[in-house]
Amino acid sequence: MLSSRMALRRLQRIAVAPLSFTSGATTKxxxxxxTLPRVYVTRQIPPExxxxxxxxxxVQFELWDSDDVPVPRKELLQKVKGVDGLLCxxxxxxxxxxxxxxxxxxxxxxxxxxxxxxxxxxxxxxSRGIRVGYTPxxxxxxxxxxxxxxxxxxxxxxxxxxxxxxxxxWGTWRTLWLxxxxxxxxxxxxxxxxxxxxxxxxxxxxxxxxxxxxTDVAPRPELAKAINAEYVTLDELAKQSDFLSICCAxxxxxxxxxxxxxxxxxxxxxxxxxxxSHIRGGVVNQEDLYEALSTGQIAGAGLDVxxxxxxxxxxxxxxxxxxxxxPHIASASYSTRNAxxxxxxxxxxxxxxxxxxxxxxxx
Amino acid sequence: MKAVRGLMxxxxxxxxxxxxxxxxxxxxxxxxxxxxxxxxxxPRAELLKGVQGAHGLLCLLSDKIDAEVLDAAGxxxxxxxxxxxxxxxxxxxxxxKRGIRVGYTPxxxxxxxxxxxxxxxxxxxxxxxxxxxxxxxxxWSSWKPLWLxxxxxxxxxxxxxxxxxxxxxxxxxxxxxxxxxxxxxxxTAKAHAAEVNGEFVPLDTLVSESDFVVVSCSLTPExxxxxxxxxxxxMKKTAVFINSSRGAVVNQEDLYEALNSGQIAAAGLDVxxxxxxxxxxxxxxxxxxxxxPHIGSATYxxxxxxxALTVQNLLGGLQGLDMPSELRL
Numbered sequence: 053m054l055s056s057r058m059a060l061r062r063l064q065r066i067a068v069a070p071l072s073f074t075s076g077a078t079t080k081x082x083x084x085x086x087t088l089p090r091v092y093v094t095r096q097i098p099p100e101x102x103x104x105x106x107x108x109x110x111v112q113f114e115l116w117d118s119d120d121v122p123v124p125r126k127e128l129l130q131k132v133k134g135v136d137g138l139l140c141x142x143x144x145x146x147x148x149x150x151x152x153x154x155x156x157x158x159x160x161x162x163x164x165x166x167x168x169x170x171x172x173x174x175x176x177x178x179s180r181g182i183r184v185g186y187t188p189x190x191x192x193x194x195x196x197x198x199x200x201x202x203x204x205x206x207x208x209x210x211x212x213x214x215x216x217x218x219x220x221x222w223g224t225w226r227t228l229w230l231x232x233x234x235x236x237x238x239x240x241x242x243x244x245x246x247x248x249x250x251x252x253x254x255x256x257x258x259x260x261x262x263x264x265x266x267t268d269v270a271p272r273p274e275l276a277k278a279i280n281a282e283y284v285t286l287d288e289l290a291k292q293s294d295f296l297s298i299c300c301a302x303x304x305x306x307x308x309x310x311x312x313x314x315x316x317x318x319x320x321x322x323x324x325x326x327x328x329s330h331i332r333g334g335v336v337n338q339e340d341l342y343e344a345l346s347t348g349q350i351a352g353a354g355l356d357v358x359x360x361x362x363x364x365x366x367x368x369x370x371x372x373x374x375x376x377x378x379p380h381i382a383s384a385s386y387s388t389r390n391a392x393x394x395x396x397x398x399x400x401x402x403x404x405x406x407x408x409x410x411x412x413x414x415x
Numbered sequence: 416m417k418a419v420r421g422l423m424x425x426x427x428x429x430x431x432x433x434x435x436x437x438x439x440x441x442x443x444x445x446x447x448x449x450x451x452x453x454x455x456x457x458p459r460a461e462l463l464k465g466v467q468g469a470h471g472l473l474c475l476l477s478d479k480i481d482a483e484v485l486d487a488a489g490x491x492x493x494x495x496x497x498x499x500x501x502x503x504x505x506x507x508x509x510x511x512k513r514g515i516r517v518g519y520t521p522x523x524x525x526x527x528x529x530x531x532x533x534x535x536x537x538x539x540x541x542x543x544x545x546x547x548x549x550x551x552x553x554x555w556s557s558w559k560p561l562w563l564x565x566x567x568x569x570x571x572x573x574x575x576x577x578x579x580x581x582x583x584x585x586x587x588x589x590x591x592x593x594x595x596x597x598x599x600x601x602x603t604a605k606a607h608a609a610e611v612n613g614e615f616v617p618l619d620t621l622v623s624e625s626d627f628v629v630v631s632c633s634l635t636p637e638x639x640x641x642x643x644x645x646x647x648x649x650m651k652k653t654a655v656f657i658n659s660s661r662g663a664v665v666n667q668e669d670l671y672e673a674l675n676s677g678q679i680a681a682a683g684l685d686v687x688x689x690x691x692x693x694x695x696x697x698x699x700x701x702x703x704x705x706x707x708p709h710i711g712s713a714t715y716x717x718x719x720x721x722x723a724l725t726v727q728n729l730l731g732g733l734q735g736l737d738m739p740s741e742l743r744l
Binding site: 096097098120141142143164194197198200204205208209210213214216217218220221222226227229232233234236237255257258260361363370376377378379380381384385386387389 | 430454476498499526527538540544549552553554555556558561563565566567569570593691692699708709710715717718722
């Protein structure tokens with residue numbers, strides 16, 4: 053997988069580098085700030101992105117200076133009036149109302165996210181001609197790492213174990229207490245073999261996994277070759293996998309593909325992991341998953357994505373010891389969030405210069 | 416315990432995984448088995464009664480096998496087989512004096528232990544227990560750019576203290592996460608370190624340059640209390656400390672200080688002093704400290720292999736043959 057990893061490293065270097073906007077012989081020209089394009093940034097994004105905006109000398113920007121509280125709608129509608137560029141996160145709905153409030157200067161919307169469910173693509177495309185930047189791919193490493201972390205936490209029962217250590221369940225040594233399932237000599241199945249699926253497999257291989265298998269809408273020979281994975285049907289994937297990792301995008305075909313039918317074919321010693329990106333619904337039928345876990349049809353499950361998010365604390369899945377649920381933190385590493393911040397800032401600046409963005413969303 | 420004439424007597428101090436039981440049931444021509452058939456430890460009085468006249472004893476690390484037990488057993492006792500790699504529960508001087516052989520279970524748990532160490536490292540670095548807690552207590556609300564951010568392995572420097580079999584296995588598992596440098600420290604450089612591009616460095620260098628410090632050495636007089644105030648003061652503020660070797664290598668008070676003051680970012684421990692760690696121990700109050708109850712080898716397959724090996728050691732000793740894993744006394 054060397055060429056793909058090199059491509060990712062290259063993207064990461066480009067995406068986070070401050071752009072140089074030298075024009076001719078003059079380098080740092082101190083322009084009259086009031087003529088610079090105006091930008092509104094809807095959150096206190098991680099420092100690398102802010103630094104890029106500040107150091108560029110190309111924009112004047114205003115910031116909703118909170119990391120954890122989203123900008124209130126009224127404030128947002130007020131602040132976007134007349135802006136040339138908008139840098140947002142996925143808590144802001146960029147819809148007709150907002151675009152109307154912004155007005156006709158708005159050329160670029162740059163979101164610090166991979167998902168774009170919060171963007172009304174129809175409105176953006178319609179005669180407004182607004183360009184959109186987003187931040188895919190720089191998070192592959194972080195997501196693959198978190199997926200493996202979640203898999204191991206589930207298979208080796210880490211959450212149960214930390215709980216026992218805190219609450220007095222830890223007594224004298226017992227032969228089968230808190231035993232889990234090993235990766236050594238196992239079969240790992242991947243549903244949806246893309247960049248992230250490959251990155252996950254690469255990280256699992258040295259644990260002495262015996263075999264990788266995958267399913268997808270069609271075989272992916274190049275990706276599969278990198279990890280020595282065999283293409284199988286969905287049924288076979290369910291039957292053979294000791295560990296099943298869901299990595300597919302949500303499409304009409306994959307909506308709730310992980311359901312009663314799938315779980316009934318899985319081994320009762322198997323571990324099910326879902327960190328796939330999801331929008332407007334999910335790849336997993338959560339009621340069926342609850343049934344499968346509570347009846348021992350499968351051994352355990354780890355989820356980083358749920359429907360809805362956040363999952364209400366009364367949800368039945370929380371009552372299960374063999375279900376680990378995380379609050380969608382797959383990309384939550386300092387370096388990755390800074391890389392996303394920097395990429396969003398660079399996309400914005402490039403868009404304002406009418407230049408190609410590093411990662412532009414085709415509308 | 417009344418023995419059938421000719422058969423040797425064996426006492427087993429616990430219910431053991433079936434892989435071992437199956438082998439025993441095939442050995443009915445060799446020995447007659449008496450067993451404390453429970454998942455809980457055999458009470459002392461029962462142990463002293465059960466071992467009387469035994470030729471072989473199969474025990475766990477929770478059974479103290481000292482002079483009192485050996486006296487209660489009597490002169491028939493020829494072999495003690497423990498289902499563990501550690502043997503500090505065995506009074507080796509007394510055992511050697513009486514010419515008794517000892518079997519134990521090294522090596523077969525390398526994969527499970529390395530796997531657990533990496534699981535612990537990832538859970539600590541990516542803050543999984545905190546995440547699970549936030550989800551359950553309603554702390555999960557809308558998306559925030561830096562909420563629950565952790566430290567990734569990509570581009571990092573990992574330092575392994577003690578690059579033995581388990582240390583190597585840990586290093587091999589960490590490499591594909593994008594580790595940039597793999598440092599190790601110990602008494603001597605290791606030839607096999609080349610397989611993981613390991614750089615042999617002084618301990619101080621490892622401690623000050625690593626983003627992840629993993630302790631994987633054996634407990635000796637030199638390593639006892641190795642990880643103390645001075646050690647933690649040299650680490651990066653963003654570094655993560657992981658110990659799955661022996662609790663006594665770490666000064667727990669100093670670790671608490673380092674974590675509480677932000678001198679280091681986080682720690683993950685699978686071993687403590689004592690075990691179990693009392694539930695009111697300060698380390699258990701820290702969000703950035705993950706404590707596991709010594710589950711390094713806790714997988715069904717590994718415990719099954721350990722069980723089988725322990726029985727094979729026992730049968731070898733009973734019959735005066737080679738044992739697959741004999742402890743040299």
